[in-house]
Amino acid sequence: MNIPVKNLPDDKGDNKCQARFARGWHCLGLSRDYGEEPVSLDYFGSKLVAYRGADWQVHILDAYCPHMGADLSEGEVVEGQLVCPFHHWEWGTDGKCSHIPYAKNIPAKAEIKSWPTLEKNGLLYIWHDPEGNQPIAEQEIPEQAEYYDDEWSDWYMEKIRIHNNNRELIDNMADVGHFGPVHDAQALTFKNIVHKHTFTQVMEGDPEIMENADSMLSRATYFGPAVMTTEMQIQLTGGFLLESRLLVSHVPVSENCFDLRFGLLFKRLDGVSRDLTDYIMMKHAKSTTQGFMDDVHIWHNKIRIDHPILCDGDGPIHILRKWHQQFYVDVADVPTSWDEEKEYVVNIHKQVKPQS
Ligand code: FES
Numbered sequence: 001m002n003i004p005v006k007n008l009p010d011d012k013g014d015n016k017c018q019a020r021f022a023r024g025w026h027c028l029g030l031s032r033d034y035g036e037e038p039v040s041l042d043y044f045g046s047k048l049v050a051y052r053g054a055d056w057q058v059h060i061l062d063a064y065c066p067h068m069g070a071d072l073s074e075g076e077v078v079e080g081q082l083v084c085p086f087h088h089w090e091w092g093t094d095g096k097c098s099h100i101p102y103a104k105n106i107p108a109k110a111e112i113k114s115w116p117t118l119e120k121n122g123l124l125y126i127w128h129d130p131e132g133n134q135p136i137a138e139q140e141i142p143e144q145a146e147y148y149d150d151e152w153s154d155w156y157m158e159k160i161r162i163h164n165n166n167r168e169l170i171d172n173m174a175d176v177g178h179f180g181p182v183h184d185a186q187a188l189t190f191k192n193i194v195h196k197h198t199f200t201q202v203m204e205g206d207p208e209i210m211e212n213a214d215s216m217l218s219r220a221t222y223f224g225p226a227v228m229t230t231e232m233q234i235q236l237t238g239g240f241l242l243e244s245r246l247l248v249s250h251v252p253v254s255e256n257c258f259d260l261r262f263g264l265l266f267k268r269l270d271g272v273s274r275d276l277t278d279y280i281m282m283k284h285a286k287s288t289t290q291g292f293m294d295d296v297h298i299w300h301n302k303i304r305i306d307h308p309i310l311c312d313g314d315g316p317i318h319i320l321r322k323w324h325q326q327f328y329v330d331v332a333d334v335p336t337s338w339d340e341e342k343e344y345v346v347n348i349h350k351q352v353k354p355q356s
């Protein structure tokens, strides 16, 4: 699909998107997709290479070899060292050159950036910090217990490239007004909770408007700028309780482009055959993915409004954007106001569908 890139408005307000990428953990998909074979990654306005070293951990380095610029993701891993395809300089997982096959001395400057990584919940994460500091311990991605529980399925995962600034995606957390028009799932109750590096949305769906369901409860939390997990419960008409966990995470390619990863875990249904469970889960995965693609279509075609005109039925979008801004400034400049937990409850006005 050829999707035009929109020009962002040239607005100088607090909410303006800046040419800086957020500090924090970003998800790079399923951990099992990374092995000894180097994987090329076009993220954070740069090219990176990911591979498993001799310790079988995933390591990520800047991909362009500082010798004469070859792409290390086209090299190979030999005994844990990443070998450049151009002159066979070898690089350790710490980013230091470990061997040059035709030289006695290794230049002191022969070092490339090594990025902090984390493997957890069956997923690979990378830490990005424009100041170059190590990960903040408090912001580590929490363990997703369901991933390690046999009563739950493995990840169902999709990757979608979106041509817009990644902060468009974040607005969703406070945008209660779009659930009816875009997802046919109007909220009955809706609130946001803001605390430090977390932003949570708690929503109860209106059963009157939901198809094949009697109730829907969801609690979605961003841990840092780019990784969100949702606990979702849907009581289906007819007695089944569908429990799922959603992952919505993004990683910027450039200022106006990002990869979005959308993952699902399902709880297996009691007293139902494996085949029927799989069928119900796949159906649910498809409808959840479709719902998500409805958002994606809007993001592909919208522009960012830095100072939106909001009404009393909208959620706290300005608060959400200010919260997200903390990941785009130096650590020393992060306001202490986020240390105190605050709750924002939206008064829901029932939406009336326009006549078609
Ligand atoms: S460019 Fe990598 S070894 Fe020469």
Ligand SMILES: [Fe+2]
Binding pocket: 172, 178, 182, 183, 295
């Ligand atoms: Fe949405």
